[in-house]
Amino acid sequence: MIRQNNSCIKGKRCDNLYHRKLTRKGGGNLEVKILIVDDSKLIRSLLKTTLESELNCIIDEAKDGEEALFRAKLGGHDLIILDIFLPDVLGINLINQLIDIEKDWVPIIMITSAEDKNLLKEALEKGAIDYIRKPFDDVEILARVKAALRTKKLYNDLKEANEALKEMAITDDLTKLYNRRYVMSILGIEFRRSKRYKTPLSIIIGDIDRFKNINDRFGHLMGDEVLKNCARIIKENIREIDIAGRYGGEEFLVILPNTPLDGAVIVAERLRCKVSQYSIEVPCEEKPIRITMSFGVCSYPEAKIETEEDMLKAADEALYISKQESRNQTTFYIHGRFITIPKEAIRSEA
Template identity: 45%
Template structure:
């Protein structure tokens, strides 16, 4: 890629801003002959519109203009966070040190004095464009790194098969939600859900069919959950949903919707069709004997145990469950 060619494959665009038509015509002709695509503006307001419509790769900006002067235009462009980095070369008849400092402080990246030497002008344009393209490459690499970090973070907290939160992350979320419940006084509930006789599916149809069932069950749970709920795969064929702001009765209603959806669903893996059921246990805080995330989880797990051993395909609340026996 040359300096006359932008990263998108098109020509490098240079915006020339000057209220004197002869100056614009001279710069347009000189830069166009070097392969640049030149866009022009005759005042500061028009320059800002040009930048808004299609940001150029570099701006040659006259300082002394009616209305908005070059310093004001440069400052507005540099203060606009929506714009990419655009090098600005101020073109000025003033060459006092104070004028140069003012121009650079307004956001300009370089300056050249009138009457300018075309070789010097072109050299400054090339230098600024090299900086521009290096900055663009850096910005691209930073965006790629940010996306890679986001993907890595997602992988670290997600179960690869079901795309739900994994066991470790669910544990952390449960502690966070329990602490939030203590602070705010709002309830929090947990629903534990376990596919019934899942081992028979793997033994009869094989693990690929079992994986289809796990994935589709996870999809059912996600579709049943609210946006603020946090469903996860707790392990094997067991799932969990953390339900913020939810009391036990509402948690049981959620689990019942999941139970009904699973019972009604036909799981298909090629020609294989399977029907499944799920057992659920729910518990909420505040609740009898619940004073920690661990005790909340244990209460829901014990309710699930009773649902499994009391006939399966049902929802049991911790408050209705029989005391656990040793």
Template identity: 40%
Template structure:
């Protein structure tokens, strides 16, 4: 485990008494912690969203908005819910601590506090927060790997089908439009046979880059298998899907790719479907898209067929 570095952490101190704040700043600054402060609960709620601290030292009893209410509000909002809150409380306020823990506090220190105890608890909860952040980051990376095609970085088949199913359920509920494009690189086997699989991979990446430049952020491009791709177009009727498909087809056909000193022009065939009441499952839409793609390929390639 890497060494603990206080200077990496920002602590927000919240109290309604300035001298209490100053004392805590001096203690924490002496060990290298970065500190900021808020005077009272109202200022704390404004400050926490601006500075996004790693830990909050929060006085329990304050006028206007007390510490328990501040804690409840911070923990109820997604962007601040993960910030650990350590309460500072006078010994006769312990009856309120149960409620504080129920609202999400992680610990408390009794006033007047021992500096060594305060620092030990601060360090413990910052270390825990750091570990939690690292675990969340690791989980996100694993999740991305599980959902991503390793060659292209776009959605893999599993994630693509999961996303498509969710969009299908959404249109059944809200009666929105949904269209799918199924795209296949024409004569891709010839590319692999002539120039090798590394250049085939280069061609696939080039196609993916071109498709991505033609779609919106709400659309999803995924690798369906080999040289075949699917674009899911939420809230898009057939007319809009045809426009997107033609942009993709025309852009790819207009570009050249250098493979082993040869200038190669790639083309794609595209099948399009839009949701109709006859589609009972997302699988039926995908099957129709596959049939329309087959017609585009047997009809001469470098073309679009809509069913």
């Protein structure tokens, strides 16, 4: 296809309508990153000058398709201005590649001196949101660029809102740990992974001792504080790959991928010791109230453990034994038996 000559940008004084800068909510310029793809150095320079006169922006430049893809791999662009005709490729054929490489949706404005409406139609169908014909002026460029950036901002806002809603859907509002539904779904995924790849998997169920007494004696607000602090202690003392969730009222479930039983018992004892060091000041009480937790541990592979439900049942029974013994203890399931650890048998790691 014959390359058509680029025309220069006409210099026009911008109307005040187009002098308003994009601003952050509450004030302050919003910095945007724009990629300009055109084989004409003059066109790139004129576009850059025009955009920088009105926008707080960082301009990336590319002279052909290959360089455009390289720049896109660096990511973070809020807008791409793309010439239809490039030396090594038709710009239309870059649209999907650029969007995919950016790893996030980015608006693309096509620029061209071509009169072929079918080319413009194809560009819009492939994902471009607008086009500008050459020759063009700075007023038109700024108006269309600002409209595209507003669309990008709306997309980002919607994405953030959706992520916030997703986070709310999987998070326990009080403890900020994962909620029961989500942590149970993760357990199912991890159990299937463990079974498939023959890697160990462990779970810990922990329960706050005498929690009902705390609620009855000091009120639910104090009970909430205890729950939040126990959740914080658990989260601070497990690995990043471990998953902690609120399993029930005062119960917590910790999933330990790629962890055998002995490692899980060490983690449970660490949590038990850390919680036992925690106390809470209560008005009108001479001494702080000491908090303790009991734990039940189960691992896979293990005898009679065929499903994640079997793991939960065994860990729950182990927890029950810890509560029945004297509380503030850890019990684990192994070879069809439950073994309770003496409180000082395993020292907590600092």
